[in-house]
Amino acid sequence: METISVKGWRNGVLVVVPPKESWGDVVAQIEGKLKEASDFWKGAQTTLDVGDRPVSQGDLDSLLGLMRGDYGLVPTAVVATEPATREIAGKLGLAAHEKLPVPEKKPGEESQRTPAPALPLNNALYLKQTIRSGQRLEHIGNLVICGDVNAGAEVAATGDIVVFGTLRGLAHAGSGGDETARIVATNLRPTQLRIGTKIARSPDQGAPPLSKHPEIACVENGEIHINPL
Amino acid sequence: MSNGRVIVITSGKGGVGKTTTTANLGMALAAMGEKVALLDADIGLRNLDLVLGLENRIVYDIVDVVEERCKLRQALIKDKRQPDLVLLPAAQTRDKSAVNPDQMRKLIADLQEEGYRYILIDCPAGIEQGFKNATAGATEAIIVTNPEVSSVRDADRIVGLLEAAELRNPQLIVNRLRPKMVKNQEMMSVEDVQEILSIKLLGIVPDDEMIITSTNRGEPASLVETSRAGQAYRNIAKRIKGEDVPLMSMEETTGFFGKLKKLFAAG
Amino acid sequence: MALPTFLDKLFGRQDNSARSAAKDRLKLVLMHDRADIPAPMMEQMRAELMQVLSKYVEIDQTALEVSLERSEGTVALLANIPIKRVRPETAEA
Numbered sequence: 295m296e297t298i299s300v301k302g303w304r305n306g307v308l309v310v311v312p313p314k315e316s317w318g319d320v321v322a323q324i325e326g327k328l329k330e331a332s333d334f335w336k337g338a339q340t341t342l343d344v345g346d347r348p349v350s351q352g353d354l355d356s357l358l359g360l361m362r363g364d365y366g367l368v369p370t371a372v373v374a375t376e377p378a379t380r381e382i383a384g385k386l387g388l389a390a391h392e393k394l395p396v397p398e399k400k401p402g403e404e405s406q407r408t409p410a411p412a413l414p415l416n417n418a419l420y421l422k423q424t425i426r427s428g429q430r431l432e433h434i435g436n437l438v439i440c441g442d443v444n445a446g447a448e449v450a451a452t453g454d455i456v457v458f459g460t461l462r463g464l465a466h467a468g469s470g471g472d473e474t475a476r477i478v479a480t481n482l483r484p485t486q487l488r489i490g491t492k493i494a495r496s497p498d499q500g501a502p503p504l505s506k507h508p509e510i511a512c513v514e515n516g517e518i519h520i521n522p523l
Numbered sequence: 524m525s526n527g528r529v530i531v532i533t534s535g536k537g538g539v540g541k542t543t544t545t546a547n548l549g550m551a552l553a554a555m556g557e558k559v560a561l562l563d564a565d566i567g568l569r570n571l572d573l574v575l576g577l578e579n580r581i582v583y584d585i586v587d588v589v590e591e592r593c594k595l596r597q598a599l600i601k602d603k604r605q606p607d608l609v610l611l612p613a614a615q616t617r618d619k620s621a622v623n624p625d626q627m628r629k630l631i632a633d634l635q636e637e638g639y640r641y642i643l644i645d646c647p648a649g650i651e652q653g654f655k656n657a658t659a660g661a662t663e664a665i666i667v668t669n670p671e672v673s674s675v676r677d678a679d680r681i682v683g684l685l686e687a688a689e690l691r692n693p694q695l696i697v698n699r700l701r702p703k704m705v706k707n708q709e710m711m712s713v714e715d716v717q718e719i720l721s722i723k724l725l726g727i728v729p730d731d732e733m734i735i736t737s738t739n740r741g742e743p744a745s746l747v748e749t750s751r752a753g754q755a756y757r758n759i760a761k762r763i764k765g766e767d768v769p770l771m772s773m774e775e776t777t778g779f780f781g782k783l784k785k786l787f788a789a790g
Numbered sequence: 791m792a793l794p795t796f797l798d799k800l801f802g803r804q805d806n807s808a809r810s811a812a813k814d815r816l817k818l819v820l821m822h823d824r825a826d827i828p829a830p831m832m833e834q835m836r837a838e839l840m841q842v843l844s845k846y847v848e849i850d851q852t853a854l855e856v857s858l859e860r861s862e863g864t865v866a867l868l869a870n871i872p873i874k875r876v877r878p879e880t881a882e883a
Contacts, residue, residue: 427615428567428568428615428616429616430616445578446569446615447616448615448616485578485579486579486580486581486582493582495579495580496579498576498579498603671812672812672815672816672819675816676816676819676820676823679820679823679824680823683824705809708807708808708809708810709807709808709809710808710809710812711809711812711813711816712809715809715812715813719813719816719817719820
C-alpha cells in the first residue's frame with residue numbers, strides 16, 4: 295500500500311497524496327498522520343500535492359477544512375497536473391502549481407535519512423517550540439528553532455541550523471551533503487552533531503560545562519569543530 | 524538452536540529493571556569472553572544505549588536495518604569497554620509498528636550469522652506489539668520482577684503469554700530485593716515470589732544505590748567490583764552459561780544490616 | 791471465614807505484616823486472573839461439554855448455563871444442565 299507522506303519542506307509542510315488510493319483512504323491517512331504529530335504542525339503553511347488525480351471541489355474543500363479546522367494547518371498551495379483540479383484550487387483561494395517548484399523526489403527516495411537534493415539555501419523555517427524526544431524534524435533550507443532540542447530529538451536541515459535555546463539532541467546540518475553548513479546554539483550540548491557526511495559525538499566522560507556563550511559548529515580541515523560564536 | 528542463545532528479557536510491568544538487567548548481563552557475559560549482541564526492542568522509547576553510555580554513537584538503528592537503509596554491521600555499536608559486546612539500538616523517532624515479528628526473526632538470524640553467541644533482547648513494557656516483536660525470535664526468556672504485588676502480578680501474566688508463544692520454562696530474576704525489609708516482614712521474600720510464580724529462579728539482585736549512580740554514568744554496575752548488584756549480575760551471567768553458582772547469601776546481607784543495626788543501637 | 795484466618799485466630803497469631811498482606815492479596819488476585827476464561831474459550835468449552843454429555847443424556851440445550859463463580863478463596867466452574875432424559879445404553883460404551 296502506498297502511503298501519504300507529510301513532511302517539512304522549504305515552504306512549510308508538504309503533503310503528498312499517492313496516486314492509487316481511494317479518496318476516502320487518503321483523507322483517513324492524512325488525518326492519521328496529523329493525529330500522530332497532534333499539534334506539531336500547527337500554523338504550518340501547507341502545500342498539498344495530489345499528483346495527476348482529479349479531485350472534486352467538494353472533496354478538496356472538505357480535506358482543506360479538516361487540515362485547517364482540526365489540526366491548525368494553513369493550506370496555501372495545491373500541486374496538480376490536472377488543469378481542472380488546479381482551477382478548483384484557484385477557486386478555493388489557493389495557489390496552484392503544475393509541479394512542485396523543487397526537484398521532486400521519487401517515492402523510493404523518501405526514506406528518512408536520504409539527503410534532500412541541494413537547493414539554493416535561501417529558505418528558512420522558523421519554529422517557536424521545543425522539539426522533544428522522539429520527534430524528528432526535516433527541512434529543506436535553513437532551520438531556526440526558538441526553543442530547546444531535547445535529548446532523543448532529531449533535527450535535520452539541508453542548510454544551517456540555529457537554535458535559540460539548548461541543543462541536547464541530534465542536529466544534522468547540510469543534510470544534503472553541504473559541508474559548509476553550520477550549527478549554532480545558545481547552549482550547545484548535543485548528543486551528536488552531523489554536518490554533511492561528518493559526525494561528531496559528545497565526549498564520553500561527563501557533559502561539557504555549561505557554556506556561557508553561544509557556540510558554532512562547522513567543518514574545519516575535514517572535522518567538526520566547535521568554537522565560541 | 525545450535526547457533527547460540529537468544530534470550531528475551533521481559534517483565535510486563537515497566538520500571539522493574541529490564542534494561543538495567545539486559546545491560547549488566549550483556550556486559551558480564553562479554554567479560555567472560557562471549558560474543559554478545561544486545562538488541563533494544565523498545566522502539567520509540569529507547570534507553571539501553573543510555574544505560575550503556577553509548578547514546579552519542581548511534582548513527583543507524585534497528586529500523587534503518589529493517590528498512591534496508593544500512594547494513595546490519597553498520598548499525599551495531601561496539602561497546603567502548605568490551606570489544607565482544609555490541610548494541611543494536613532501537614529507533615527513537617518511530618513506533619513499535621515499524622518492525623514486525625518476521626523482520627525480528629531475520630535480524631536475529633543475521634546476528635547469529637555474524638557470530639554472536641548470546642543475543643539478549645530488551646523487551647518493552649506491556650503485552651502488545653512490542654512484546655510480540657521482542658519475543659518473536661527468542662528461544663529463552665528471563666522474567667524480571669520486583670518483590671511487590673503489581674510487578675509479580677504482571678510477571679504471572681507474562682508467564683502465561685510466553686507459554687502461549689511457545690517460550691516454555693522462563694527463568695526468574697527477583698530484582699531490587701531489600702533483605703532488611705524482608706526480615707522485618709515488610710516485603711515479600713524471594714521464596715514468597717517464587718511460591719506464587721512457581722518458575723525457576725535464576726537469581727536475586729539486591730536493591731543497590733550504585734545502580735542509580737552507574738546508570739547515571741552509563742557504566743553498568745557489573746563492571747563495578749564492589750557493587751552487590753553488580754556481583755549478583757555477574758553470578759547470574761555465570762548461571763546462564765551453565766555454571767553452578769550458589770545464590771548470593773542473604774545471611775551475609777542480613778548480617779551486614781544486622782551489624783549496622785547493632786552499631787546504631789550501640790551508638 | 792477462611793481456614794487459615796481461623797487458625798491464626800485460634801492460635802492467637804496476628805500476622806498483619808505488609809509481607810503477608812502482599813502475599814495474600816496477590817494470591818487472591820492471581821487466582822482471579824488465572825481463572826479468567828476468555829469468551830470464545832468459554833463458548834468452546836460449553837459446546838464440548840454438551841457434546842460429551844449428549845452421549846449419555848439428552849440435554850435441554852437452550853437452558854444450559856456454564857459460568858465461573860468466585861467466592862471467598864475459590865473459583866469454581868458452575869454448569870447448570872437440565873436433563874430431559876437419560877439415553878438408553880448404547881453399544882458405544
